[in-house]
Structure formats: C-alpha cells, structure tokens
Amino acid sequence: MTITASTASADRRTADPTRNNARAGGIFYLITFAASLPALLLIGPVLNDAGYITSAGQDTRVLWGCLLDFVNAVTCIGSAVAVYPVVKRRNESMALGFVTSRMLEAAVIMIGVVSLLAVVTLRQNQAGDVATGQALVAVRDWTFLFGPGFMATINAVLFGTLLYRSRLVPRIIPTLGLIGAPLLLTADMFVFFGHISQTSVWSMLATLPVAAWELSVGVYMTTKGFRRVQTG
DSSP: OHHHHHHHHHHHHHSOTTHHHHHHHHHHHHHHHHHHHHHHHHTHHHHHOTTGGGSOOOHHHHHHHHHHHHHHHHHHHHHHHHHHHHHTTTOHHHHHHHHHHHHHHHHHHHHHHHHHHHHHHHHHTTOOOHHHHHHHHHHHHHHHIIIIIIIHHHHHHHHHHHHHHHTSSOTHHHHHHHHHHHHHHHHHHHHHTTSSOTTSHHHHHHHHHHHHHHHHHHHHHHHTOOOOOOOO
16 A cells, blocks of 8 residues: 555656646647638638629538638637646746737637628628628638738747747757748738739748648647756
C-alpha cells in the first residue's frame, strides 16, 4: 500500500500540467483547419453565382457552409484561450495579443457568415435583387481577406514567436509560420490593391506555408503536448 501510494504521488508530481491546455489548443486548431476547407466548398454557389439571390439557389448547402464557418470562428478563439495560461508565462503581452487577434479574426469571419445568411434569407423571401446579393457577397469577400488573410499573418507572428522562443514545440513548426506570414501578407496586399485575386495561383501558393504551420502545430499539440522547458 505504501509503495503504491508513493508511486501515485510521484506520478502526480511528474504529470505534465500543460498537457490538457496543449491538447485542447491542438484539437481546436485541427477543427478550425478541418471546418474551413469544406465550408469554402459548400458556400461556392453563393460566391460564384452573381444572380444567386434571385435564382433557385442551393440554400441547404450554403447554410451548412455558413455553420462550418461559425464553428471555424468559435474554435479560432478556443485555440488561443486554451494555450494562453501556458504561453503567458513566456511573454504575457504577446500572449494576450494572440488571444485578441484570434478574437478579432473570429469577429471578422462572423461578419462574412452573417452577410451570406442575409443573401439566403432575402432569396427565400424574394426580397432582394441581384445588386443587393452582389453587395453582400462583396462584404464576405473582404472579410475573407481581412479575417483568414491579414489576421492569420498576425496570429502566425505572435504565436509562432512565442513557441519559437520558448521551445514548447520543435522550432521547425513555428518557423513555418514565421516564414509564411510575410509571404501571405505580401499576397494579401496584392489582393487588396487589385493586382491579383484571392483565388489566384500566387495567392494560394502564399497560403500554403501558413496552412502547413497551423496543421502541424495542431497535430503536434494534440498528440505530443508542449515540451518540458524551464520558464526561468
């Protein structure tokens, strides 16, 4: 009995107190990644059909896409909140900035979701015209640029820097984000000024390093947790 009790006590002392935070943050990252891709495909009809608001429409498909984008926004916040208690020990200001930037990204995404839901509602009620539908879709296009676009670069810089300095994960993972952030920012600026489109090959290529960063950090935190390092 004494040996068993001592072993259990030792296990508690050596247990990783950050494991649950890392796992939750990783799962939220993976859900965000998994929800965003099918959402983009599902809302395709309303984005690509200029006359969707006056057409027969594919409302159920679009609604599912909007729901997935809502999930994307919620888990976006959850990923930052989950890791905040751990990363704030390294740099509290930067950690708080990361949480705030993720919240802002989620808010921008939700504006886009609501704009597409408005298109569906107006179409169902036969209360909108083509110009109204195009205006609402244009709102969503801008939110896609500023949310998963510009804000993703800020998130990658903040969280990537925190993980790189603290060595909570292998440095190659945050390096992907730190390299990808300026590439994505450059592409987004070209989109902003109308030199390329958001769906252009160059824009998609610039997105790949940040996408690889988010996927890899999600997988690592879910399966491995954070490394044991001295906080100093």
